Amino acid sequence: MALSRLLVGLLAAAGLALAKTPRVLPGAFILEYEDEVDIDSHLSSVQHLASTRLKLDHKLFKGASIRFHDVDKAQHHAELLASTPHVKKIWPVYLYDIPEHTIHWTAEDATAMAAQDVPTARQAPPPDTFSPHVMTQVNRLRDEGIVGQGIKIAVVDSGIDYTHPALGGCFGPGCLVSSGWDFVGDAFTGQNTPVPGPDPPLDCGGHGTHVAGIIAAQEGNPYGVIGAATGVTLSAYRVFGCSGTTTDDVVIAAFNKAYEDGADIITASLGRPSGWKEEPWSVAVSRIVENGVPCTISADNSGGYGLFQSGTGGDGKRATAIASVDNIVTPQIFKTASYMVEGGLNEPFGYAPGVPNAWLNVTLPLWAVSFNTTDPSVACSPLSSQSPNLSGYVVLVRRGACDFDQKLRNLVAKGAHHVLFYNNQSTGAVNVSAPNIPGLQAVGMVTAEQGATWTALSSSQNITVALADPRMATSYVVATANNMTGGYMSTYTGWGPTYEVDLKPQFAAPGGKILSTYLTKSGNYMVMSGTSMAAPFVAAIYALLMSARGTKDPQTLESLISSTSNPVLFNDGETTYPVLAPTVQQGSGIVQAYDAAYATSLLSVSRLSFNDTDNIRPVQHFTISNNGSEPVFYTLSHAGAATAYTLPSDGSIYPAKFPAELHDDYATIEFSDEEPFILSAGQRKVISVTATPPAGLDARRLPVYSGYIAIKGSDGSGLSLPYVGVAGSLHSATILDAAQTFVARFRGPLVSISANHTFILPPPGHDNDPLYINNLTDFPRIAIGLALGSALVRIDVVPVSVPSGTHVGVSVGLRTLGDVFKTPEEYHSRGQQYGYWGGALSNGEQIPAGTYKLVIRALKIFGDRDKADDYETVETPEFSIRYMDLEPIPAGPRRRQRGWDRDHVRNH
Missing domain, CATH: 3.50.30.30 (Glucose Oxidase; domain 1)
Structure with missing residues (x-):
């Protein structure tokens, strides 16, 4: 039976998902240098062009972030720098908001709470009945005295209120919050320059303090809040000021410093929807994991926007993205x-x-x-x-x-x-x-x-x-018992996979309605919801497993947690359906710490991807090892999870909002060993898995199929391995929404211009001169609608009638003057963007007066950026560009021109 019949009423009201679009900091870029480059010398050589934001001189990431003095020519300067032999890669600096989360209540009697007597010495825990711990078997490990002794967890967030009695009440050696670094200062908003320093990273926002309590709140507090790993020490790396946003250069610096300071685990509860592993923070996280330090990243709270909404940081190939389940109470x-x-x-x-x-x-x-x-x-x-x-x-x-x-x-x-x-x-x-x-x-x-x-x-x-x-x-x-959604996936938790069909998230932990510590000035304790609460919980479980098993290897620990997690049924926030939730919502399921700590059968990988139909890898392999002391018989089987349509049935090119249309049509899975087999102690075996995507589905709607390979052992063990695939062609999916991609008037409605419209711009070099920004000027306003993500978006200026001698080149098969100022741009998530264009090209030159059209191209998923046929294209009507005469005129209403920039985005 198709589950879409069960969900039809909800789907009718769901509508389409026009996701939020990322923003960049105007004029700011992250540079990664070649290893032999002297960073200080290179920064000195460009100081006439740009100021230094952060020096990123780290073992695993050698670079810097800069901000050009002339924002209007920043793209041109950045491209010149990128072409030099010293620079390995360059990215724009992205802005990150404080993660969206729901505050359910805050304790208000701050004075009374602060006066409570909380033990400072580490004590053997009493029986643990804290509901998030019971849900995940953390209570069973804690009851055995396993509390993460000697493990150091780095928290990259808004800082920690270390004065909180349940968080030790102090900062420095011997304290629970034993070290850290303030990368930004109180006044940092994301738009200004961070002011790093060794001052204690005291939280003034509360988010990081809540995260810290989930990990390590000490027992004896008035509300019975208990961290999952009370034996760890914490390092706080503050990346948010008291208000505003942060930037990914700051986050990259914090992660690398945490790694170099000797963190055993790094956790961060921030990010934005992306879907691309090539984002700079995702790249930095993957390198740290490859070098032996696991990183748990929240999976974003964009579940309402449907599939292909995995978050930055956690998108990294080696990063561990964490989904949220609702508390059982x-x-x-x-x-x-x-x-x-x-x-x-x-x-x-x-x-x-x-x-x-x-x-x-x-x-x-x-x-x-x-x-x-x-x-x-x-x-x-x-x-x-x-x-x-x-x-x-x-x-x-x-x-x-x-x-x-x-x-x-x-x-x-x-x-x-x-x-x-x-x-x-x-x-x-x-x-x-x-x-x-x-x-x-x-x-x-x-x-x-x-x-x-x-x-x-x-x-x-x-x-x-x-x-x-x-x-x-x-x-x-x-x-109060949560009988409606308790123990099921939170409706806000972000869905994968990535655009390269890597399975995200990895697994899930309690994140909905979690009681934890909060600022002492604001009540001491709070109930909050979000994947922000789930990621630190898993970081704490990593610490418990490091203590229990004696290994810190990220791949081993991720595979242990993944294979022992419990998949759950799909719940839409009101009803539970008799089918497993897709792996792109829950990963491997709810983490089970005790089972992971004592598992003796190990899998070599934590997930499989069969990709889409164009790039299908129908045969995958994994290894199962018997690390126990006795022989074990193993039986393999398959448990399908709900297949989720990415696109709705009405022909829309935009992903459907939550809940996705689900079907119980599963892939066919075959194994190289269909019969039970035995492994002696210490023996291992390679298993081949062949997948045939489910038949009878509408491939144009990009059905995402998933499920679990179940491995049952005669010793009573039960493991599972999640997988994902797309029964359709991502390359064939429509990326660029022609109806939402056009040129409009700055001083008019947001609709496409008619052919032969004339735009009047200020004289070249006077783009921002208020003398010329008046009612006589009218800039082109560029709108781009991306239904799905694109690895590269180009906006070419194509000449129709221009002065003789104007240089015209060719770019990917197109005759063009060049790219619009601040384009092309890489690794777009989906959404709608708007920007104003003042006639400048990406090389900083101003186009001459003439007649033009814009050709907007978005690279298809899995497309080759050097092949013209791999782009979707929208051509605008022809329009003319004229410039005002260079002479004083009475100024009308003054407006500042804006160039095309993802900093100017309308979120829908």
Whole structure:
């Protein structure tokens, strides 16, 4: 049965996925030098052209990042540098935002938390019942005293609040956060120059502190937060300032310094959708892994955009990309309060404070808006005239049917200042945020059970509630079972594969609704969701395995974790379906630390790729080794996972949004050994695997098939090896969206110009002169729509009528004056981009007045960049370029010209 029938209702509403497009820092580039180059000498030789951002003088990456003084000529200068024998490779500098994540709640009683007495000495752990640990068998290793002793984990993030009592309370030798480096300083925004220095890398954003607690939060804290590897030491490498973005040159520097400082594991929870292993950070990560240090990178939170959205860093051939599964419980912070019925004894209750939260020792009678606990529409409409003035009550109202603000406005209209919602489902309570309702002083929520109890009592008795200031009230954690998505893949987790059909992510770990440490100034503890939370968890598991097995080899550890992980069924956020989730969503499944620590059967690889139909590698090989002390019989079998269509059924060239259309049509897998075989202790065997892609699918929609090779041993072991393939041609897929690729007017709607339009530009050399940027000028505005990623995008200026003597060359079979300023560009992810063009070519020269057209070309996936037929092409209508006369004129509204640049992007 096709799963698309099960998902048809969701798919109808899903729409298409126009992914976010990366941004670059204007005028900035990363240079990688040949080994013999003296970096200081080369930087001195170009200082008249560019300032140095960072010197990247590392064992595995010798280079620098620079920013040209003249941004308008930066591309030309960069191309000249790239052509010199000193420079091995050059890339633009990309911007990275703080990773998207969901904040569910933050503890607010910072003073109380900071005063808690947390043991500083390492102690043998009590039995571990922390839910993320139970999900992954970390608890079983910790119960045996395996806590990552002696392992050093480098955290590349926003820094760590090492003053936090659960993170050791200090920085330096002998502390939990024993070392690190601040690469940027507080004022760094990504747009300015980083100011590195040895100052302790103190976190002012909170993200890195949450990550650190997942790895190594010490026991004895008020909320029972426990790191997965409490015996490790941490090194903090700060790459974000207190606001804004970071850049990949900073991240590359941090990774290389962590490697040179002796980190055993490096983890980073940042990135952006890409799909290309050739990105500079991905290249740097792969080199570090090849030299013996595993790197765990979050798989990005772009799951809503569909397939082929793997993230930078984790795209690296050797990098380990980590997906997210939802916690099996939903942890929430409750504040204690009390209520009294008709003069009886005080009874305690808990509630989740919201915003605003001015419960300043409130003691008031409770007033239930309705005694009907099943009607979701209560207070969605204005209250009746019979309702009392509510200013002297704490108002109780059911959640549901309309948004919180609507109910609150109707209650405030009757004088309410203090409101307690009760939940409409048995999942604890949520933190209501309603900061913009005049007259509302405090809001909160209690559980559905508490609300039902009060409603029943208040129908015949008076109830008085007493709520102290939340900053002073005692806090406690309530863990409600997550029966809908707990233990399944988080809907936001990014899907692979890469555009070269490498399987990403590698495996999954708890990332949805994770309780961990936070800034001491902002509450100490927080529940957050994201692949950001999953990557450090796996870094901690690497540390546990290093302690348990005595090896630090990245390939061995990745294969152990991959082969012992548990694949899970597909869940769309509401329903679980009877088919395994595609490997491009979950990798090998949820990590199982104990099984990995004690596995005696080992596989030589962690994944297989059969590529697409044009490049199919139908026969793959792996080796299984029996490292135990007894002979083992092995049986091979195949478990198919859901086949996912990349493109929707309506003919669109854009990938469909989550959830993808799934089918239970599987590949046929055959083995060189169909019968069980025996391996003696220490023996190994090479297994050949032949794959035949599933038949009967629409190859034009790029169906991605996947599954697992299951290896069952007579010793009770069970291993699996994930694989991926594409039952279609990526080279044949449409890359360039002709309808979204055009030239428009700067001073007009974003639609294609008509033929023979004339653009009037400032005089050459006066592109940014406000004297000439006025209502008389009108620049070409270039729009490019990429439905899928492209390894190379060209924008050629093709002459139609130009002055005699104008130099015209040939580029990949096309007669052209050259490339538009700041093009061509490599390794685009998909999305839509917009930029303004002032008539300059990539060599810095200005085109003469004349008639032209632009030819926009995107290299097909697996295409040869030197073959014209391997590009998809869009030609614009012919247009003319004129220049204003060079003479003073009254200036109109002043605007700064923008050249074509991925820094100017509209995300859809």
